[in-house]
Amino acid sequence: MQSPTTTKQSKAASAKEHPSGDRRFKTLDMTMKRYQYKPDALIEVLHKAQESFGYLEEDVLTYIARGLKLPLSKVYGTATFYHLFSLKPNGAHTCVVCLGTACYVKGSNKVAEELEKELGIKMGETTADGQISLMAARCIGACGIAPAVVFDGTVAGKQEPEMALTKVKEWEAE
Ligand code: FES
16 A cells, blocks of 8 residues: 655745735745645635735635635635634725734834724724724734835835824825
């Protein structure tokens, strides 16, 4: 009963850099590679994705499906089944504060607190008018410019609470 060796080199064909250049996809690649792109690593990979992005939007789910060679329906089904995963928030705008170690020690918790105060919501919630969703992530791959906040998909570095507040106030004024 000799099982065939499965130590073949992973052909990481799907691990090309994401066209957006968003380094969080690189983190995701590294995670998938660590699990040798095995489909049964789906939960772990989704978990990592949620940590990196703050939530799981379709683009991310598609990327994972391709990487693990799973049907998108399977990835989507799993992401929606478990409560610990959240899909793209409902707000017209999304603000993701990185609470990873590098950002945290540089004060991202203060940024988060001020944003929660200004918006009157907690992390993971959306304002009652549906304008802004506030999310937390753990390391978005931008430690060099910590503390980092992602406003509508654009990473902004060296964020002081006032800077982040200015941005969300612009949204509130819309
Ligand atoms: S800890 Fe925030 S980008 Fe790495």
